Amino acid sequence: MKNQRIMIVLLGVIFLLITACGNSSEESNTAQDNGDSNSNSSSAQNETQNPSDTSTDEDSAQDSSSNDRSTEENEQQTGTDETQNEESAKSTEENQASEKTKKEYLDKLNAMEEEDKHxxxxxxxxxxxxxxxxxxxxxxxxxxxxxxxxxxxxxxxxxxxxxxxxxxxxxxxxxxxxxxxxxxxxxxxxxxxxxxxxxxxxxxxxxxxxxxxxx
Incomplete structure (x- = not known):
């Protein structure tokens, strides 16, 4: 009778150990699954962020290219303005020289006519x-x-x-x-x-x- 009780106690202990081991295994698997899930989620987030970073780099490159074109256009416009200013100044000088020549000859003719009169x-x-x-x-x-x-x-x-x-x-x-x-x-x-x-x-x-x- 005493031996039967001992056997029952041992079986109960063994059952409790088996149950405890099963729960520990399930918790371990659950933790591993959660870790894998978190890892996959993190990778997905990184992948999601990477296109954004790529887009930012492309935008920066486009902005740089646009700035270069704008600078080049401004330089070309400045060169055009300088050329036009030089041509305008040259034209003004030529007109002034022509007006001076015309006035000089009129003055010369007037002086000759005065000489004739006197x-x-x-x-x-x-x-x-x-x-x-x-x-x-x-x-x-x-x-x-x-x-x-x-x-x-x-x-x-x-x-x-x-x-x-x-x-x-x-x-x-x-x-x-x-x-x-x-x-x-x-x-x-x-x-x-x-x-x-x-x-x-x-x-x-x-x-x-x-x-x-x-x-």
Missing amino acids: AEAKDTMVEMEEQEQERFEKWDDALNEIYGVLQEQLGKEEMEKLREEQRDWVQQRDEEAKKASLKYEGGTTESLEYIATQASLTKERAYFLVAHYMK
Whole structure:
């Protein structure tokens, strides 16, 4: 009887040990499963974060590229502005130089005309003819000088047009001078009138070219 009780006690202890071992094994498996789950979750989170990091890197690269393009465009615009400013300044200087040249020639012609007005009057016909011849040559030289300046200033087509116009003018001038001298045909003042008319018309032409063609 006593041995049966001992056996029952031993079986009870063994049962309790087996039960305890089973629970420990299940807790261990559960903990391992939880650890694996947490590990997988962490990996998933890392994988989720990595695309974000990649996207951030790509955005940074795009921003850098955009900044480079913006800097390059700004430099190009600055270069364009500087070129335009240089061209504008050059154009302004050329216009100022042209205006100065035109004014200089007008002042020169005015001074020549004042000189004619205050020229000493001659007494003899020979002296008067010599004086008018000098006046004509003076204005003719001024006209040729102005014509030379216009050759540098005017374009090819405009200069060709002026060249033809000038040829016609020379012929017209001499015809008018001849017509004026015929009023004194056979007289002592015929040749004087011819030269004087040439000088006056040449003076008018010089003023005309400066006023209408010189830039």
